[in-house]
Amino acid sequence: xxxxxRFAIAVVLLILIGLPAAALGYQYWLRPALSxxxxxxxxxAAPEAGGFQPDAIQVNAxxxxxxxxxxxxxxxxxxxxxGLGIDLGHVDPGQVKEITLTFDHAGTYTFYCNSWCSPxxxxxxxxxxxxxxxxxxxxxxxxxxxxxxxxxxxxxxxxDNVHTDDHPLPxxxxxxxxxxxxxxxxxSTVNVPADLQNAAWRRSHSPAQALxxxxxxxxxxxxxxLADVIAYLWxxxxxxxxxxxxxxxxxxxxxxxxxxxxxxDGPVASSTENNPVIFADAGYMFTRRDDVLYAKIRxxxxxxxxxxxxxxxxxxETWALVNYLRSFSGTGQGPLGDAH
Amino acid sequence: xxTPSRINLLERLxxxxxxxxxxxxxxxxxxxxxxxxxxAILTGLFGTPAGSRNFNIIFVWIVWWxxxxxxxxxxxxxxxxxxxxxxxxxxxxxxxxxIQRRTGRLLTLxxxxxxxxxxxxxxxxxxxxxxxxSTIILTRxxxxxxxxxxxxxxxxxxxxxxxxxIFCRYVCPVGGFIGLYSMLSPVELRVEDxxxxxxxxTKDCITGNEHGYGCPWMVFPGNLTRNTYCGLCVExxxxxxxxxxxxxxRPFGSDLMVAKERRLDEAYKAFIMLGxxxxxxxxxxxxxxxLKNWANMDTLPHWAIYxxxxxxxxxxxxxxxxxxxxxxxxxxSGQAVPLRRLFVDYAYTLVPLGLSxxxxxxxxxxxxxxxxxxxxxxxxxxxxxNLFGTAQAGWTPLWPTLTAFLQVGTLTAGLxxxxxxxxxxxxxxxxxxxxxxxxxxxxxxxxxxxxxxxLRLYLG
Numbered sequence: 192x193x194x195x196x197r198f199a200i201a202v203v204l205l206i207l208i209g210l211p212a213a214a215l216g217y218q219y220w221l222r223p224a225l226s227x228x229x230x231x232x233x234x235x236a237a238p239e240a241g242g243f244q245p246d247a248i249q250v251n252a253x254x255x256x257x258x259x260x261x262x263x264x265x266x267x268x269x270x271x272x273x274g275l276g277i278d279l280g281h282v283d284p285g286q287v288k289e290i291t292l293t294f295d296h297a298g299t300y301t302f303y304c305n306s307w308c309s310p311x312x313x314x315x316x317x318x319x320x321x322x323x324x325x326x327x328x329x330x331x332x333x334x335x336x337x338x339x340x341x342x343x344x345x346x347x348x349x350x351d352n353v354h355t356d357d358h359p360l361p362x363x364x365x366x367x368x369x370x371x372x373x374x375x376x377x378x379s380t381v382n383v384p385a386d387l388q389n390a391a392w393r394r395s396h397s398p399a400q401a402l403x404x405x406x407x408x409x410x411x412x413x414x415x416x417l418a419d420v421i422a423y424l425w426x427x428x429x430x431x432x433x434x435x436x437x438x439x440x441x442x443x444x445x446x447x448x449x450x451x452x453x454x455x456d457g458p459v460a461s462s463t464e465n466n467p468v469i470f471a472d473a474g475y476m477f478t479r480r481d482d483v484l485y486a487k488i489r490x491x492x493x494x495x496x497x498x499x500x501x502x503x504x505x506x507x508e509t510w511a512l513v514n515y516l517r518s519f520s521g522t523g524q525g526p527l528g529d530a531h
Numbered sequence: 532x533x534t535p536s537r538i539n540l541l542e543r544l545x546x547x548x549x550x551x552x553x554x555x556x557x558x559x560x561x562x563x564x565x566x567x568x569x570x571a572i573l574t575g576l577f578g579t580p581a582g583s584r585n586f587n588i589i590f591v592w593i594v595w596w597x598x599x600x601x602x603x604x605x606x607x608x609x610x611x612x613x614x615x616x617x618x619x620x621x622x623x624x625x626x627x628x629x630i631q632r633r634t635g636r637l638l639t640l641x642x643x644x645x646x647x648x649x650x651x652x653x654x655x656x657x658x659x660x661x662x663x664x665s666t667i668i669l670t671r672x673x674x675x676x677x678x679x680x681x682x683x684x685x686x687x688x689x690x691x692x693x694x695x696x697i698f699c700r701y702v703c704p705v706g707g708f709i710g711l712y713s714m715l716s717p718v719e720l721r722v723e724d725x726x727x728x729x730x731x732x733t734k735d736c737i738t739g740n741e742h743g744y745g746c747p748w749m750v751f752p753g754n755l756t757r758n759t760y761c762g763l764c765v766e767x768x769x770x771x772x773x774x775x776x777x778x779x780x781r782p783f784g785s786d787l788m789v790a791k792e793r794r795l796d797e798a799y800k801a802f803i804m805l806g807x808x809x810x811x812x813x814x815x816x817x818x819x820x821x822l823k824n825w826a827n828m829d830t831l832p833h834w835a836i837y838x839x840x841x842x843x844x845x846x847x848x849x850x851x852x853x854x855x856x857x858x859x860x861x862x863x864s865g866q867a868v869p870l871r872r873l874f875v876d877y878a879y880t881l882v883p884l885g886l887s888x889x890x891x892x893x894x895x896x897x898x899x900x901x902x903x904x905x906x907x908x909x910x911x912x913x914x915x916x917n918l919f920g921t922a923q924a925g926w927t928p929l930w931p932t933l934t935a936f937l938q939v940g941t942l943t944a945g946l947x948x949x950x951x952x953x954x955x956x957x958x959x960x961x962x963x964x965x966x967x968x969x970x971x972x973x974x975x976x977x978x979x980x981x982x983x984x985x986l987r988l989y990l991g
Contacts, residue, residue, distance in 0.1 A: 199558055199629040203620075206566050211573055218914055259915060263580045285584020287915030 228257045236263045238311035246317040251324045252297045259289040268306030274505040297323035301502045305443040313498035339486045362474035366415040369521045374423030382408045398477040427514040437515035453519030463496040473520035484513045537779040565616035575676025579913025585672040586911035589903045597897040608716030612762040621690025651796035654707030663838045666826040695747040712886045713758040714786035728753025736767040743769030757786035798878030806845040808888035812988045856977045864970035880953040887945020891938040902927040938989045946982045
């Protein structure tokens with residue numbers, strides 16, 4: 192056999208056997224073997240096409256792992272929470288984004304999509320189970336939330352605001368949209384009851400309840416002015432960074448349904464089971480207690496398309512988000528606070 | 532003897548002749564394309580399902596397609612068939628060698644290919660079969676990979692059963708239209724003197740000799756008058772002891788005037804190709820999302836309706852309309868030629884317009900999406916590799932403002948070429964200029980309407 196014939200046969204064998212072996216062997220065996228960290232590939236597809244694969248991974252506390260996210264069909268936004276501050280941004284179809292991280296503490300974390308990817312977008316979640324190497328196999332303890340427990344004990348129905356065409360939002364009448372700025376100027380001229388000065392009290396009472404108290408203590412003042420004072424009192428005390436973070440969380444996770452200005456007119460609002468509530472409606476927001484809004488965000492809405500975010504956000508992030516929601520109707524200190 | 536309008540390239544470029552006569556020439560190119568082909572199958576099967584990041588979709592349906600339809604077929608005819616990797620494994624197994632010329636018979640069961648299938652009909656229906664699923668094949672890497680793999684498998688199986696390149700000649704859905712459109716190519720393989728072939732008793736180009744194999748395309752070069760069934764493998768150049776094989780440069784579309792070889796199966800290939808170019812433009816580039824969903828098999832009933840309409844338009848509507856055009860042409864000119872013959876003759880006028888339609892259609896997505904090639908060449912599987920540092924290359928449409936001009940220019944050139952062809956064909960049936968002109972009018976109207984249809988789709 193000629194030398195060039197032998198060479199050609201060798202090339203054919205290289206193509207038919209060597210090429211597949213090299214490509215697949217490198218990707219599935221050599222590459223992970225050469226990596227200094229454990230590599231975990233997570234494929235994301237629209238929920239209707241399977242969501243995250245795998246949707247649950249296990250790592251040990253203190254172990255450094257590399258999570259490689261890819262999307263197979265639509266653009267996803269990949270974040271991991273709560274409390275890790277990890278947001279990989281958009282992952283386009285066919286794109287791979289990776290992050291190398293170490294989970295310091297045992298617990299349960301969630302990787303999730305924060306970019307509207309499909310009507311079942313909220314199902315785009317996966318779990319990182321971080322085990323304690325000293326206590327392998329221990330079942331995770333459920334995280335207690337005293338705020339929600341207190342509401343249950345109090346018998347508060349946090350789902351009383353289901354918003355349909357037949358069931359409008361509960362609202363109180365206000366003469367005008369309250370203004371934090373006006374309220375701040377008026378506060379020194381108003382007799383503010385002690386309860387209203389207590390942050391814990393404010394969280395467990397609605398602005399409407401507070402307004403009644405304020406009117407009783409200040410009979411000579413106009414209701415609209417006193418509503419401004421309430422708006423100021425409910426405007427929280429968040430730093431600029433916290434407000435920006437809350438705004439980012441809102442825009443990525445809430446705006447698709449509730450709209451960027453809280454008007455309940457997000458791009459997918461029409462496809463939800465019930466109408467998204469309207470945070471920009473001051474009359475409605477005055478009926479809402481902060482702790483109820485908090486609970487709703489963390490637990491989700493029963494019988495509605497409102498997903499739970501308690502596994503994605505920290506409690507502080509949730510409180511900041513509550514405050515941001517108030518800014519849409521003038522009662523918060525967010526960037527939209529006095530826009531209305 | 533080379534006709535005056537031909538330039539013998541082998542005479543002008545002796546180095547080209549040396550290269551082509553080398554037994555290594557074709558296998559080397561086939562090995563390169565086989566590498567790309569195997570990579571395309573692998574990436575399709577194991578890579579990302581996202582077509583825009585998968586080597587399979589980008590390199591097969593954009594890069595290869597663009598090279599084939601915009602460069603190779605119009606300018607080099609069946610050159611692709613000479614280097615196509617699909618028949619390569621089967622052919623190498625038949626020959627029991629890749630480069631070396633092995634003596635003895637081809638390793639095959641040596642069955643006889645059915646006479647009734649010795650035409651383009653199988654390729655016509657094969658192309659339609661693939662075309663009906665094209666929206667799926669062109670966008671899903673795994674489906675595309677299985678299709679490519681099945682081509683390879685069928686090629687090997689047919690090589691095991693039948694002698695020579697039965698797959699290429701009678702089965703390959705791509706080979707059919709390459710053959711049809713290669714009639715336009717300015718490159719041809721012919722014999723210099725047909726008399727030499729006629730008197731040559733051993734016919735080495737058919738039987739083969741120590742320098743090469745008998746024509747794997749089962750073509751006798753001595754009778755070759757068109758490019759349609761010559762795969763440009765140049766085995767005959769190697770085997771011809773009379774040094775009678777030439778490769779000529781010639782005017783575009785010369786084969787369209789070869790009247791005696793016109794056939795209904797080829798005519799239908801022209802309808803199918805024109806119809807598919809129009810329908811692809813409607814489905815893939817048009818603004819009708821619902822139609823794309825139907826073609827994409829959003830539901831089986833939707834796809835069934837789409838497929839039925841697709842077949843009806845290609846096999847009945849377009850040929851039916853053209854039949855009426857032929858009837859009008861015959862009546863206007865008073866030609867006594869049988870209607871069926873006229874129908875087949877004039878169908879060849881669709882060849883230039885059909886190819887220009889395909890080029891215009893291809894320009895529409897090749898220029899827009901070609902830049903994906905930079906990314907996938909570095910990350911062919913979409914696994915996050917970066918082999919050449921271009922994995923992050925963004926999507927950059929090329930000359931978006933020029934695309935429409937190029938499409939208009941291509942279609943206009945195709946229309947003019949087709950009209951000119953129609954007139955020349957009419958003159959073959961009538962020596963009278965006026966009658967030929969009249970005969971051409973209905974055909975010209977049809978061609979113009981089709982062109983306007985393309986332009987409407989591309990220009991909005």
